[in-house]
Structure formats: C-alpha cells, structure tokens
Amino acid sequence: MEFDRHSTAEKVGEKIGFLTAYFFITTGVFLIFMLLKKIPESWGYLHFMGVIFVIAAIGIIIQRLLK
Secondary structure (H helix, E strand, C coil): CCCCCCCHHHHHHHHHHHHHHHHHHHHHHHHHHHHCCCCCCCCCHHHHHHHHHHHHHHHHHHHHHHC
C-alpha cells in the first residue's frame, strides 16, 4: 500500500512512532541510570521523563531550524 507523502495516516504514524520510541528509550535509560545509581534518590520516573523531553525538544528545534 502506498501512502501520500503528507497524508494524515503518515502524520499520525510518525507521532505514534515518536511517542513509542520516547517511552521505550526513556524507560531503558532510566533503568540503566537506576542500576548505576546515577539519579538522585528524590527523583522519580516523571522527573527523568522531563529531562529526556527537554533533550528531545532541543533536538526537534535544531532539526527544524536547519531545514
């Protein structure tokens, strides 16, 4: 099946893929940092998600600026 380059299905798929990858990568990095005891004890998963979100947002901004 061929999709139009800018179709709604492609845009929705791109967003779902980004969110899925975001949660998997965030969870993986969080578990690694927890096992290595590199995260402050007062921090939880939501704090870590915020840090990863800021890093991802900076990457998206840079990507859009370079287009």
